[in-house]
Amino acid sequence: MKNLMNITDLTVEEIDELIAVAEDIIANPEKYQDACRHKLLATLFFEPSTRTRLSFESAMHRLGGAVVGFSEAGSSSSAKGESLSDTVQTVGCYADIIAMRHPKEGAPVVAARRAGVPIINAGDGAHNHPTQTLTDLLTIWRAKKRLNNLTIGLCGDLKFGRTVHSLVGAMARYSGIKFVFIAPEELKFPRYIIEDELESRGIEYKEVSTMEEAMPELDILYMTRVQKERFFNEADYIRLKDTYILTPDKLVPAKKDLAIMHPLPRVNEISVAVDDDPRAMYFPQAKNGMFIRMALILKMLEVKV
Numbered sequence: 001m002k003n004l005m006n007i008t009d010l011t012v013e014e015i016d017e018l019i020a021v022a023e024d025i026i027a028n029p030e031k032y033q034d035a036c037r038h039k040l041l042a043t044l045f046f047e048p049s050t051r052t053r054l055s056f057e058s059a060m061h062r063l064g065g066a067v068v069g070f071s072e073a074g075s076s077s078s079a080k081g082e083s084l085s086d087t088v089q090t091v092g093c094y095a096d097i098i099a100m101r102h103p104k105e106g107a108p109v110v111a112a113r114r115a116g117v118p119i120i121n122a123g124d125g126a127h128n129h130p131t132q133t134l135t136d137l138l139t140i141w142r143a144k145k146r147l148n149n150l151t152i153g154l155c156g157d158l159k160f161g162r163t164v165h166s167l168v169g170a171m172a173r174y175s176g177i178k179f180v181f182i183a184p185e186e187l188k189f190p191r192y193i194i195e196d197e198l199e200s201r202g203i204e205y206k207e208v209s210t211m212e213e214a215m216p217e218l219d220i221l222y223m224t225r226v227q228k229e230r231f232f233n234e235a236d237y238i239r240l241k242d243t244y245i246l247t248p249d250k251l252v253p254a255k256k257d258l259a260i261m262h263p264l265p266r267v268n269e270i271s272v273a274v275d276d277d278p279r280a281m282y283f284p285q286a287k288n289g290m291f292i293r294m295a296l297i298l299k300m301l302e303v304k305v
């Protein structure tokens with residue numbers, strides 16, 4: 001596989017394989033500690049990030065490789081007016097693999113044309129976030145021991161949240177999946193994804209506006225942050241930002257084995273009082289992100305362990 005732009009660039013079999021490798025890494029980390037010796041990862045982040053960038057970098061270090069990169073566009077030559085294509089073509093001269101995040105949808109596709117080395121989309125605008133989805137799939141797998149027969153509630157900013165766009169694309173390929181979209185009218189899940197991924201395959205879904213309506217039937221509750229940076233005016237953001245706040249009392253009717261997920265960062269949408277609930281999976285989820293990115297780097301660099 002040359003590049004990872006979208007989660008659907010990977011087949012279901014390839015995803016299963018990545019999960020199996022991640023599980024082996026978790027069980028036998030020492031086996032992998034020199035796997036990427038003398039390999040170099042570049043992280044080009046034109047947008048803020050904590051987990052994605054640091055988990056990519058930790059992943060490469062834990063594979064014995066090295067890392068270069070920037071975490072602010074302002075510190076790269078794009079501040080001087082250099083095109084993305086030229087920046088990436090240059091970095092491709094130095095690194096063996098590039099993970100990049102960019103505020104513009106489709107930017108990684110443009111970058112991949114000139115990079116000369118594999119490119120991983122680490123989030124492009126409100127579009128896709130395939131490595132978050134790999135993280136989410138590993139988390140669901142570890143919590144449930146299956147990726148089929150699940151009712152998945154997605155709550156919050158379903159319009160601008162790229163993580164949920166990619167997650168639906170991935171989960172729609174497993175059997176017995178039902179989606180419940182929980183969002184206010186203004187932040188509803190995009191129609192084009194519903195048509196392309198769900199209606200075309202006859203996958204069951206419903207759209208509701210409160211958490212209460214959905215809670216009792218959910219196996220997974222995937223909370224999201226209202227994506228402040230994608231709003232055109234602040235008044236709308238302020239009006240919508242606290243639409244959903246998950247608190248312990250809202251979990252009373254939930255299943256005992258519900259998995260509560262969130263890609264993080266959280267703002268207000270999950271009360272810290274939920275953190276000690278054994279169903280809260282969002283910090284283990286962040287940790288899983290490092291292991292699955294280790295598996296992905298091995299696959300993309302074609303390193304056999």
Ligand code: NCD
Pocket residue numbers: 051052123129132162163224225263264265
């Ligand atoms: C998400 C992102 O960047 O899209 N964060 C992440 O990668 N873990 C979610 C978000 O920013 O809300």
